Amino acid sequence: MSRAIKIWSVPLILLISVGVALSVFLGGSSRSASLELRPGDAELVRRGAEVYAQNCASCHGVDLKGEEDWQSGNADGTLKAPPHDETGHTWHHDDELLFRVTKFGTVKALDLKDFNSNMPAFEGTLTDTDIVAALSWIKAQWPEEIRERHDMMNERKRSNKQ
Missing domain, CATH: 1.20.5 (Single alpha-helices involved in coiled-coils or other helix-helix interfaces)
Incomplete structure (x- = not known):
């Protein structure tokens, strides 16, 4: 040479x-550079508010309340869009799962068979950073106690992987 x-x-x-x-x-x-949600990052949360408004609010609501009577199914067997506020189950799932469901859709993210979902996959539509931003904005709307519980769940999961 x-x-x-x-x-x-x-x-x-x-x-x-x-x-x-x-x-x-x-x-x-x-x-993705990082799947960790960052509700304290003001610029990311601002971006997330825009991404959510453009891509998520039509189903999950501008106010994060989801569809009315969200716990019952639709006539076609699909589930209604759940709320993303503290009344729903979003905060019961770790950052990585929330990211995968948003990026790949429920069926692929959870490797489900014979499950019909209206949740679209945003892979190819949103960047990973946009997905993390939208999820960070959602988390920023939760009460502090819920955010702390969610952080503890994520920490336990990270500890179990090591």
Whole structure:
């Protein structure tokens, strides 16, 4: 290998690495930089409010209340959109599962057979950062006690993986 190639290969590899890292961090990739929800990140939560309003509110409600009588099924056998506020079960699921359900849809995320769901998959529609932003906005709306319980559940899950 010539000396010129050796000299330029290190900076080129570094440049490519930085580009990939920035792409993932800024949401330009389908890979997630972090699945941890960040309800305390004001800029991310602001972005999440916009993403939620454009993609989620039509089913789950502007006020996060879900569809009326959400615990009963629809005539076609699908489930109604649940609330994402403290009255629903969203906060009972860890960050990773919430992300997977949003990105891949309920059926694929949970590997369910013979289950009909109206929950669309947002893979290809929203970036991973948009999904984390929307979920972070939802979490930011929960009472502090619910957020703390959700954080503890996530911490237990992370501890069990190690």
